[in-house]
Amino acid sequence: MPVAPLPPLDRLDAARAVLAAKKRLGLHWDKIAETVGRSLEWSTSALLGQQPLSREQAEAVGSLLDLDDDVVDALTLPPVRGESAVDMTDPLVYRLKEMVQVYGATISELAREEFGDGIVSAIDFELDFRRVEDPKGDRAVITLNGKFLPYRVW
Structure with missing residues (x-):
């Protein structure tokens, strides 16, 4: 019986291949x-x-990580964003969600007071992650830096 060809890889398949190669080679991000x-x-x-x-x-990444050509091709596909690209059960991701549940209304209210009616964009956005040593236990400082976009009135 003939074997059916494998479907082409998608971006999430490529991500799994990158993670496996990173681990195999002992590289850091x-x-x-x-x-x-x-x-x-x-x-x-x-x-x-x-x-x-x-x-x-x-x-360049394919060369560094010794990835197959099909993985390199998949890395050039359009991005996959949203919940399908994130394991919402991962403990750290879940805790970030919890932070938004606890402080989301506060951040929204403070942004509205400072800027007016609008949103903070994830399109024009920068993220900074760093470790800060603390004698009571090291801290993770996460800076979310998004452009404020006012809602348009017409």
């Missing part, structure tokens, strides 16, 4: 980000499938 030529945070997001990669960037 900062080294991979240097190869991509972008920030640590953006490059990590891109290689997890949530930002676009150029052919040149995908090939």
Whole structure:
């Protein structure tokens, strides 16, 4: 009986291949980000499938991680964003969701008071993640820096 061809890889398949290669080679995201030529945070997001990669960037990562051509091709597909790209049961992701549940209304109210009626954009956006040593236990400082977009009145 003939074997059916495998379906083409998608961005999430490519992300799993990147994670496996990263682990196999013992690399850190900062080294991979240097190869991509972008920030640590953006490059990590891109290689997890949530930002676009150029052919040149995908090939550079493919070379560094010794990825198959089909994985490199999949890295150039359109990004996959939203809940389908994130494991919402991951404890850290779940806790971030909890932070928004607890402080989301506060952030929304403070933004409305400071800027007016609108949203903070994830399109014109920067993320910074850093570790801060603290004698009571190290801290994770996450800075979400998005452009404010007022709602339009017409």
